[in-house]
Amino acid sequence: MRTSMVRLALGAVAAIVVGFSAQAADLVIGARAEVEMDPHFFWLSSNTAYYRHLYGHLVATDERAQVIPDLAESFRPIDATTWEFKLRPGVRFHDGSTLDAEDVIASFERVRTIPNSPSPYTGNLRGIAETIAVDPLTIHIKTFKPEPLLPGALTTIVIIPSEIAKTAKTPDFKTKKAAIGSGPYKFVSYTPGDKLVLTRNDDYWGGRPYWDSVTFKFIKDDAARVAALLGGDVDLIDFVSPSDVPRLQRDPKTAVHIGPSDRTIYLYLDVGRDVTPYAVDKATGKPLPKNPLKDLRVRKAISMAIDREAMTQKVMEKLATPASQTVPPGFGGYNPDIPVTPYDPEGAKALLAEAGYPDAFGLTVQCSSDRYVNDGKICQAIGQMLARVGFAMKVETMPKAVYFPKATSRTGDSFSLFLLGWGSSASGEADTLWNLMETYDKKTGAGTYNLGNYSNPKLDALIQQATQTLDADKRHAIERKAMAMAMADVALIPLHYQSVIVATRKGLDYTTRADEGTLAMEARPAE
DSSP, X not given: OOGGGSOOOTHXXXXXXXOOOSSOXXXXXXXXXXXXXXXXXXXXXXXXXXXHHHOEESEEEOTTSOEEESSEEEEEEEETTEXXXXXXXXXXXXXXXXOOHHHHHHHHHHHHHOTTOSBOSGGGGTTEEEEEEXXXXXXXXXESSOOTTHHHHGGGOEEOOHHHHHHOOGGGGGSTTTOOOSSSEEEEEEETTTEEEEEEOTTOTTOOOSOSEEEEEEOOSHHHXXXXXXXXXXXXXXXXXXXXXXXXXXXXXXXEEEEEEEEEEEEEEOOSSSSOTTEEOTXXXXXXXXXXXXXXXXHHHHHHTOOHHHIIIIISTTOEEEOSXXXXXXXXXXXXXXXXXXXXXXXXXXXXXXXXOTTOOEEEEEEESSSSTTHHHXXXXXXXXXXXXXXXXXXXXXXXXXXXXXXXXXXXXXXXXXXXXXXXTTTTBOTHIIIIISOOBTTTTBTTTOTTOOOOHHHHHHHHHHHTOOSHHHHHHHHXXXXXXXXXXXXXXXXXXXXXXXXXXXXXXXXXXXXXXXXXXXXXXXX
């Protein structure tokens, strides 16, 4: 078993919230993403980073994407389909109540039943048949089949008091009524569109946090965040645009912290519907009677028309790496034998002609404008590249609050070609296979985030084999085979791996995280 799946020392978690000194200290963070305060409503990595301040999880991940204990001090498989989790004794929620097994069970149930989620957490619980309270501090999680990666899946599931889990509605978490966790900081106030204010939890089980207070100021615009840092209005900014890095590195008042990200940026293609709304006849603008994205030759042509090297060098200012697949190097299941798709516009034109589209067709690429690094610029570049091989391109960008409900709807005018990103830190391996490319099944939760509705029974069989294989080396070998199959069939189009870029005022150190989480616990005075 992976070392992340055995008992680890308390210090492994406490290290992220070390009490550096007893002096008063306040931290103001200029954050690009605003938080969804309900911790079970909208699975987005930026949301889960906020929750790490207020709440606990059975298990967590460190800055290297390794699974570590959190509210569970130990966890282990006790048979092929049962995991045992031992809760830490004496953990208290911010309201003074004590953590027990019923809080875990109620939190899991709320995740399963919360209505209208645009990006649900339910896929992370899909393998669980039953959660049993053996005693107040012992939980047995029964699974339908062997689930070697269950601890990683649970790193996203926030644990809240059972009474709140049973009664609270989504709006309640914007106030002290429901925003009660067991994390290193307590809720003070939330002002939509402006800020979230937290205060130190002196009773945190993992040690006294350094910062007396933490304020997240929501500043969506990249330039405005930089201006706030340079003007001294904030101490730290996240998701720094690569184009701003040289300027900030030259400024004596600021420091830039760059690290590897686990996130792959990719394009989904709608391959599920017989007619897709944004692949249209050039002359009439009406949807083509037959979805061309179902044709492998068309999918390959679109991938070949994208110059990934130019994208990473120019759009991403050399702070990204061309991607050959949907898991980064160093993660389990990464296949080094899969090459980055070469830029070949003439080959793309030939494939389109072979598929019956010698003049290509009209196509819209849709992207968020405020979710991923340079997402709007990436979208514009893709539009230009595809236009060069004959597509009549339209480019649409929109705020993530508008974008994600449409991207995840699967019906109606949901997109034909669209940009998304996935980070693999929760599992530490190629979980994109079962999250993004396994055939979607609403009943079982398979392929919960397979928004292109790709389906390949042979790939499904490999994925199911991998997710039931306890031996990590054998599982990774199966994943490598499955990844090669999925990329050859262009289940989706990987573009690049992001970097994590954070800037701080001089005098602060910051440890970047592979999961891109912006955590006050990773900021500390420079030595």
